[in-house]
Amino acid sequence: IxxxxxxxxxxHQIIFKCILELFEKSSxxxxxxxxxxxxxxNLLEEIGGVTYLTNLINSVPTAxxxxxxxxxxxxxxxxxxxxxxxxxxxxxxxxxxxxxxVLLDKAEHLVFEISQRNIRQSFVPIKELITDSYEKIEDxxxxxxxxxxxxxxxxxxxxxxxxxxxxxFIVIAGRPAMxxxxxxxxxxxxxxxxxxxxxxIFSLEMSKSQxxxxxxxxxxxxxxHNLRKGRLAEKDWAPLSNAAGRLAxxxxxxxxxxxxxxxxxxxxxxxxxxxxxx
Numbered sequence: 480i481x482x483x484x485x486x487x488x489x490x491h492q493i494i495f496k497c498i499l500e501l502f503e504k505s506s507x508x509x510x511x512x513x514x515x516x517x518x519x520x521n522l523l524e525e526i527g528g529v530t531y532l533t534n535l536i537n538s539v540p541t542a543x544x545x546x547x548x549x550x551x552x553x554x555x556x557x558x559x560x561x562x563x564x565x566x567x568x569x570x571x572x573x574x575x576x577x578x579x580x581v582l583l584d585k586a587e588h589l590v591f592e593i594s595q596r597n598i599r600q601s602f603v604p605i606k607e608l609i610t611d612s613y614e615k616i617e618d619x620x621x622x623x624x625x626x627x628x629x630x631x632x633x634x635x636x637x638x639x640x641x642x643x644x645x646x647x648f649i650v651i652a653g654r655p656a657m658x659x660x661x662x663x664x665x666x667x668x669x670x671x672x673x674x675x676x677x678x679x680i681f682s683l684e685m686s687k688s689q690x691x692x693x694x695x696x697x698x699x700x701x702x703x704h705n706l707r708k709g710r711l712a713e714k715d716w717a718p719l720s721n722a723a724g725r726l727a728x729x730x731x732x733x734x735x736x737x738x739x740x741x742x743x744x745x746x747x748x749x750x751x752x753x754x755x756x757x
Contacts, residue, residue, distance in 0.1 A: 632669030
């Protein structure tokens with residue numbers, strides 16, 4: 480659905496806004512009603528008067544191609560927004576008023592905002608929503624599992640949370656060397672390998688190599704101490720190879736940038752979401 484700001488000319492924004500208001504009132508939209516509405520809000524002369532409205536209506540050959548006209552307006556609006564954002568980014572770069580990383584985050588946000596602005600959700604009749612909701616309730620009733628979100632692989636934890644739900648922010652806290660990292664890595668493995676859920680890991684302590692070794696040991700169920708010393712038994716190689724294959728096909732993304740900031744995490748997460756729908 481178009482918005483008034485999608486139009487370049489101020490007069491066209493005003494006209495379209497009046498059309499929307501008439502539509503919301505369930506009034507007919509034609510030259511007479513539109514002229515009357517513009518006149519009522521004292522904007523008729525600002526858009527060029529009745530003559531301009533008449534010429535505008537007559538300039539449209541047919542209403543049959545309205546969908547194509549909408550696409551043209553949408554595309555031009557996106558291009559203008561890109562130009563405006565690019566101009567702001569150039570201006571911020573020349574002014575150098577903020578740290579470069581802050582500016583980079585702002586630049587990403589400006590461009591991301593344009594794509595988000597064009598993601599639309601249309602109205603859905605409640606009849607369709609009821610059907611969908613009823614089916615989900617039936618599915619929950621008949622399924623053996625009680626988990627409605629992404630399972631952690633830990634039964635007691637899932638009993639409390641019913642799985643990880645969208646938009647949740649969960650903090651795992653504990654004293655040093657109590658197994659927080661091992662617990663989180665186990666959840667990441669289970670979610671990605673067993674539940675086919677993409678997972679992003681930002682590690683501020685352990686390196687990528689250390690994390691991968693941990694996951695390999697956990698997945699293959701071999702002694703991590705022996706692996707670090709290179710003292711694997713002959714029987715360990717087969718499960719280790721199988722574990723490597725499973726992890727290689729999993730959607731796990733690891734970033735071990737030292738001293739990474741919240742802004743950098745946000746920017747990288749935003750890109751990962753766009754690329755892999757994480």
